[in-house]
Amino acid sequence: MLEDAKKRVQELHEEINEHNYCYYVMDNPVISDTEYDQLMRELIQLEEKFPELRTPDSPTQRVGGEPLPHFEKVRHSSQMLSLGNAFDELDLRDFDERVRKAAGGGKVSYVCELKIDGLAVALRYEKGRFQLGATRGDGLTGEDITRNLKTIRSLPLRLRQPLTIEVRGEAFMPRKAFERLNGERKERGENVFANPRNAAAGSLRQLDPKLAAQRTLDLFVYEVGPNVEKPLSTHSESLEFLKKLGFKVNPARKTAETVEEMLQFIQEWRERRPELPYEIDGIVIKVDDLALREKMGATAKSPRWAIAYKFPAEEAITLLRDITLNVGRTGVLTPTAILQPVSLAGTTVQRASLHNEDLIREKDIRLGDHVIVKKAGDIIPEVVGVLVEQRTGEEQSFFMPRTCPECGSELVRLEGEVALRCINPECPAQTREGIIHFVSRGAMNIEGLGEKVVSQLFAHGLVRSVADLYYLNREDLLKLERIGEKSVNNLLQSIEESKKNSLERLLFGLGIRFVGAKGAKILAQHYRHMDAIMNATEEELVSIGEIGPKMAGSVVTYMNKPEVRETIERLKNAGVNMEYKGPAVKKQEAATDDPFAGKTIVITGTLEHMSRKEASELLEALGANVTGSVSRNTDLLIAGEKAGSKLDKAKKLNVTIWDEKTFLDHLPEGVVV
Structure with a gap:
């Protein structure tokens, strides 16, 4: 009886998976919903009768299980890079020139694809069975969202071939699902999502898979990851290969051999963009030849063989209600426009950058003006103009203050700079912003310590330096608004985990001027321990080769400050790691991935x-x-x-x-x- 049941369960797996493929991938159902439901009911009944036949890749397991306490970290098998951007024809021609130079005069072809506005994911399959799905994260480490990804019906739980493979794709929320979700949230009095991308990301980061399943997400796969068992020579071939395995691959793509053909595809989809059932924000252009891709390689951030053409920013007109000032961690005052909410490029915009006082004077921007707002690269809203003809006479000119709004110190404009700056080293705003940087993903990566929580800690007098974070206790954190027992436990655990970070993360988190993530790693690799860096001279630092005089001087000046040495000592006493955990680097292996190196x-x-x-x-x-x-x-x-x-x-x-x-x-x- 068990053998008969086992055989029937296998048949149902194959039949239901095939119907899922026809319905969710091909958009061509071959049976009615009633017939499909009957097959699912039969499978559920068999699995209830014979629990040992219930497997992780069963169609019944797309939604199930208890909510997760948290997401586990996942190390990617290879780095998930982000794409460099192109904004005009000149950028595309520069990209094409670089590719053709690398090709040495050989024939070059590209694949043009729609740039889906969603969440990048990595999917791993073992012998054809879906084992793990992760977010991009910082490119090296993501979060395990396997159970939530299983709720996406277009994602195959079992491939059509028993291959061990990793693929990369984009999870997204279709427009209709987004509109329905926001309608439901509005009826319940909840905050609505600003755009489908945020909704998709929020859905896949739900700790309860049942909630994620209600969001009706979809998925396109666009890249074969490392270590594929089947030899492939072109990207076009790999897309067809993915399709044969049962993945949903976007059919809206074109092979191009010239920039003119790229521009034609871009223009076509810029015009047809409103027709699509999902959001796109540009076109991705990739070298088709995989051998040429391997030859071209990548920078620290982006592959050299691909580029994302971003559609021109949309513009909108709205009312400028107020101008607020933010003091950054370097003391620079940045004015921000507070706007009457307006829809722009799929998001609701209420704030926009004004950059500096000179721009406000140059554009004659006044409080109460009707202003033109656009999104720079479809990301950062900025005020680009004023509708002078709509003025009523009640508008008011804006003047920058003479003193810092946070600490009251006199503001200065340093020689050669446009921005006003507070140079008080004890300015609380600079300290607060420095702590926000310290806990950020690229630095110490302390989850749960976002800008709002750090501001609360600062307002309650619980932190005045980054070292104070490691002396917080449960009672301190429970004093904060909207922070419950569970959040406190997670936050304390994340703080504890951050103590294990390698030295370069700590160096970057300290915010030493001119020391970015790469410079921090070079210092950590060379000196191996914080004490050695603290005692290094400018001459020693410059001799490394990759460190210039400006960075060297900045490091020495920073490390010789008594308050810095006191902070580092407190971090040591709290158990924060001060050593580099990675391999040593030889001088001839010095990084050359910067786009500026040798230029x-x-x-x-x-x-x-x-x-x-x-x-x-x-x-x-x-x-x-x-x-x-x-x-x-x-x-x-x-x-x-x-x-x-x-x-x-x-x-x-x-x-x-x-x-x-x-x-x-x-x-x-x-x-x-």
Whole structure:
């Protein structure tokens, strides 16, 4: 009897999986819902009668089990990189030129795909059975969301071939599901999600899989991961291979051999974007030849063989209600526009950047104005203009204060800088922002210590330096608003776990100027222990090779401050690791992934976020050669406001030209500016 049941269960698995594929992947059901339900009921009854026949990849196991206490961390088998961005035809032509140079004059073809606005995931299969699914996280480590991913009906629990394979894809929430979810939340008086991407991410990070199942997510798979058993030569071939395995692969793609063909595909889907049942924010362009991809490799952040063309930002008109000021951890005051809520590029926008006082004066932005808001790269809202003709006469000019709104110290504008800065080292706002950086994902990665919680800790006088975090106790945390027993336990556990981090995370978290994530790792690899770095001289630091004079001076100045040494001593006493845990690095293995390493760069015009001198020193710390004049040997011109003859000459010589935002976007992750 058991053998008969086992045979029938296997038949039902195959039949139900095939119907799921037809319905959720091919959008072509071949049986009615009633017939499908009958098959599922039969399988459920057999598994209840013979529990030993219930397997993890059974169609009945898509939703089930108790809520998770937390998400486990998962180390990716290979780094999940993010894509570099292109915003115009020139960026695409630069990308194409780099690819063709790497190809050595050989034929080059690309695959153009829709850029789904969702959550990147990695999916592992063992002998054809779905074993694990994880978020991208920081690219190296993600969160295990296997049970929530199982609720996505288009995700196969068993492949059509018994392969061991990892694939990468994008989980997303279709527009109709998003509208339905927000409608239900509004009726219950709950906060609505700003956009489908946030809704998808929030759904997959539900600790209760039953709640995730109610969100009706979907999935497209777009890449074969490492260690695939089947030899593949092109990306086009790998997409067809994924489709044959039973994955849902987006059919809206095109092979292109020229930039003109890329632009044609981009324009087509820019116009057809509203027709899609899901959100896209651009087009992804990838080299088709996998051998060429291997040859081109990747930077620390992005593959060199792919680029994401971002659609132009949408614009909207709304009312400027107020301007608030934020003091960052370097003391820079940043004005922010408080807006009448307006829908923009699929999100509700209530705040927008105003950058600095000069921009407010230049655009004559006044309180009460109707302003034009756009999203820079579809991410950061900013005010780009004023509708002067709609003024009533009641609008009020805005003036920056003379003193810091946080500590009352006099504000200064340093030579060559646009921004006003508070230079009081004891300014509470700078300390608070420094702690927020310290606990961030790229630094010590203390989950549960977001901006709101840190602000509460600061307001209650529970933390005044990063070291104070490691002396918090349960009673301290329970004093905070909306922090329950369970959250406190998780937070204390995360603080305890962070003590084990390798030295480079601690160095980056301390926020030493000009020391980004990469610089921190170079220091940690070379010196191996915090004590050695604290006692290093500028001459010793510069001799490493990858450390420039500016970074060296900044490290020595920082480490010689008495308050810094006291903080590090308290961190040691709390049990925070002070040693580098990774392998040593040889000098000839010095990192060369920075987009600036070995490049000849010229800076012209006025920069908003730093002086030209600071930008030059930063670029030199990243391995660039910064010169004062444009020539045929110039690789890159960074043009700020009011750029003059150098910009004109660069255009004539076809030198690559970036504005300040593009320059900042290309900085290695975590560089402090």
